[in-house]
Amino acid sequence: MTLVLQLAIAGLATGSVYALIAIGVVLIYKCSGVVNFAQGAYAMVGAYVSYVLLQNTGLPAVAAVIGSMVVMACLGALTERLVLRPMLKAPLVAVMMVTLGLLIFARAACLLVWGPDQIAFPPVFPEGAINAGGIFITYNYVAAGLLAAVLSLGFLAFYRFTPMGLMQRCAADNSRAALAIGIHVSNQVSAAWAMSAALAGLAGTLLATLNGLSLGLSDIGMLAFPVIVVGGLSSLEGALVAGLLLGMLQSFTDGLLTPALEDFLRANTSIYSVGALQQVVPYGLLVLMLLLRPQGLFGRRGTERV
Amino acid sequence: MTVQRRRVLVAVVIAAILVALSFALGRFGAYLVRAVAIAGIGALSLNLLIGYCGQISFAQGALLGVGAYAAGNLGNIGSGALLALVGAGIATAAVSVLIGLPALRLRGLYFAIATLAAQAILEYLFKMAEPLTGGVSGLVIRMPTLLGFPITSDQSYAALSVAVLLAVWLGITRLMRTNLGRAFLVVRESEIVAKGMGIDVARTKAWAFAISGFIAGLAGGLIGFTNRLASPEAFTLDLSADYIAMIIVGGLGSWAGPIIGAAFVVLLPEAVQRIGEALNIADILSALREMAFGLLIILFLIFEPRGLAALLPRLRPRPRGAAAAVPGD
Numbered sequence: 001m002t003l004v005l006q007l008a009i010a011g012l013a014t015g016s017v018y019a020l021i022a023i024g025v026v027l028i029y030k031c032s033g034v035v036n037f038a039q040g041a042y043a044m045v046g047a048y049v050s051y052v053l054l055q056n057t058g059l060p061a062v063a064a065v066i067g068s069m070v071v072m073a074c075l076g077a078l079t080e081r082l083v084l085r086p087m088l089k090a091p092l093v094a095v096m097m098v099t100l101g102l103l104i105f106a107r108a109a110c111l112l113v114w115g116p117d118q119i120a121f122p123p124v125f126p127e128g129a130i131n132a133g134g135i136f137i138t139y140n141y142v143a144a145g146l147l148a149a150v151l152s153l154g155f156l157a158f159y160r161f162t163p164m165g166l167m168q169r170c171a172a173d174n175s176r177a178a179l180a181i182g183i184h185v186s187n188q189v190s191a192a193w194a195m196s197a198a199l200a201g202l203a204g205t206l207l208a209t210l211n212g213l214s215l216g217l218s219d220i221g222m223l224a225f226p227v228i229v230v231g232g233l234s235s236l237e238g239a240l241v242a243g244l245l246l247g248m249l250q251s252f253t254d255g256l257l258t259p260a261l262e263d264f265l266r267a268n269t270s271i272y273s274v275g276a277l278q279q280v281v282p283y284g285l286l287v288l289m290l291l292l293r294p295q296g297l298f299g300r301r302g303t304e305r306v
Numbered sequence: 307m308t309v310q311r312r313r314v315l316v317a318v319v320i321a322a323i324l325v326a327l328s329f330a331l332g333r334f335g336a337y338l339v340r341a342v343a344i345a346g347i348g349a350l351s352l353n354l355l356i357g358y359c360g361q362i363s364f365a366q367g368a369l370l371g372v373g374a375y376a377a378g379n380l381g382n383i384g385s386g387a388l389l390a391l392v393g394a395g396i397a398t399a400a401v402s403v404l405i406g407l408p409a410l411r412l413r414g415l416y417f418a419i420a421t422l423a424a425q426a427i428l429e430y431l432f433k434m435a436e437p438l439t440g441g442v443s444g445l446v447i448r449m450p451t452l453l454g455f456p457i458t459s460d461q462s463y464a465a466l467s468v469a470v471l472l473a474v475w476l477g478i479t480r481l482m483r484t485n486l487g488r489a490f491l492v493v494r495e496s497e498i499v500a501k502g503m504g505i506d507v508a509r510t511k512a513w514a515f516a517i518s519g520f521i522a523g524l525a526g527g528l529i530g531f532t533n534r535l536a537s538p539e540a541f542t543l544d545l546s547a548d549y550i551a552m553i554i555v556g557g558l559g560s561w562a563g564p565i566i567g568a569a570f571v572v573l574l575p576e577a578v579q580r581i582g583e584a585l586n587i588a589d590i591l592s593a594l595r596e597m598a599f600g601l602l603i604i605l606f607l608i609f610e611p612r613g614l615a616a617l618l619p620r621l622r623p624r625p626r627g628a629a630a631a632v633p634g635d
């Protein structure tokens with residue numbers, strides 16, 4: 001039982017980081033119709049920027065993280081203006097490819113500056129662990145999970161209840177109508193890119209506090225796709241729920257299913273290991289979801305434009 | 307002479323020049339010719355699927371892997387190179403149709419994401435299906451034989467690759483003039499229109515996946531035979547991205563674009579490598595190479611979205627004629 005709880009909490013913590021990334025992907029998709037493969041790049045660059053600010057400026061952790069979010073917001077808006085705007089009328093595959101190009105470029109740039117090795121991330125949260133009835137959870141996990149969850153919820157609230165959020169939703173739903181009532185749509189699109197890059201940067205920083213800082217951080221961008229498909233491509237709430245769900249699923253696969261499966265296979269066959277099963281489980285779920293309910297848990301049917 | 311005939315003639319001449327080059331330029335030249343030819347085959351396969359039939363796939367890397375493993379296994383149990391390549395083509399076509407099944411229900415973006423999943427799952431299977439793939443360490447492939455003679459020299463690999471490339475290119479050119487080929491284009495433009503014209507959309511897509519998969523299997527088999535090793539980390543999503551880059555940089559849905567794009571994507575890193583070695587900055591070369599690659603993709607897509615193939619007619623001051631019959635997307 002304690003193992004189950006432990007796994008659930010670990011899953012929720014990583015799941016809320018997935019949610020932060022996926023919310024960014026959905027936000028960009030809703031607003032500009034772009035499927036952003038470079039979200040993982042934002043996470044990685046954000047983590048490196050946080051690292052530089054923490055190491056070299058002596059800022060307090062909070063200021064450094066906020067600083068990196070600001071830098072990422074600028075980068076996000078800049079990519080939208082410089083790269084995506086000229087491609088407004090390009091075919092879908094070209095737009096996808098340009099974001100892949102951004103990912104390749106960002107990864108290479110980070111490789112050039114910081115090298116291929118994993119870097120120990122300076123401690124942001126206090127050391128130690130909470131002991132809740134036999135379950136040990138390090139502060140790192142608690143803080144990262146809580147922060148990601150709170151920010152995701154906060155962002156959803158912002159999107160739903162503030163005037164700026166209303167303008168965002170309006171621009172995303174129907175850009176012509178938004179223009180007609182005087183919303184500066186292209187500014188809203190830039191703002192969406194800025195916000196989602198900032199969220200991804202924060203997610204990257206949180207992930208770096210858990211797993212260390214390396215180029216591998218950019219891989220998380222790909223995991224956003226199972227998350228958003230399960231949640232429904234155009235639903236921010238869906239991204240949050242599906243992120244948590246997938247985090248838990250991965251954690252349970254790693255902690256319970258893999259050992260059980262391996263025990264069974266070793267007893268009955270000559271297969272010794274099932275490898276990193278938790279890495280493919282999200283994609284298996286993705287395929288199932290697409291076959292059974294393509295609009296996702298929270299999506300609406302028929303939202304795809306022909 | 308019709309445009310078609312002239313184009314075939316040009317292709318045969320270019321192929322002959324490539325083979326001659328591989329003999330003239332020594333081992334390194336042969337390596338480059340071979341690499342470009344194999345990438346060209348893979349790019350033609352992907353162009354058929356994305357450029358002609360409009361089905362975006364991110365699983366090309368894994369499909370090449372399937373081809374390499376299949377050809378390797380067939381070669382290792384003693385079949386000749388040609389038989390092994392055909393076998394690899396058939397196996398890969400089967401996997402490709404399987405990946406394409408969701409495309410019967412899903413469109414555009416959703417299908418593209420489904421292929422992302424296929425790529426991830428196949429990568430996992432490459433690592434896990436040890437009897438067939440050799441697991442994480444990969445499958446060692448024995449020297450293949452062609453009509454009973456072992457293929458030893460780099461030049462003969464280059465010649466074989468160019469020959470397959472030429473055959474595939476001619477086959478696709480021919481295919482695009484049949485009803486099936488035209489049906490691909492209609493499905494790309496609009497599935498609703500295709501249905502209205504009495505085209506069986508599901509069957510047309512299945513054929514696109516099968517043919518594209520078969521060609522990918524040929525390319526994968528050649529990769530396996532020339533590297534003499536098929537390992538999981540060679541067939542990742544990055545490889546899929548390379549191939550999509552090739553067909554976009556070359557020109558989506560154009561007849562020469564994929565091969566020009568393949569040459570560009572294969573030769574660019576080599577060029578950066580040479581320049582880097584000349585400037586004595588070997589330690590940051592791999593990063594620079596990737597940066598140049600990423601940056602060029604971005605710049606290309608922004609400034610010349612129709613690809614390098616669209617630049618070709620500008621070099622010749624004459625009307626494009628039937629070259630415009632299959633316009634870029």
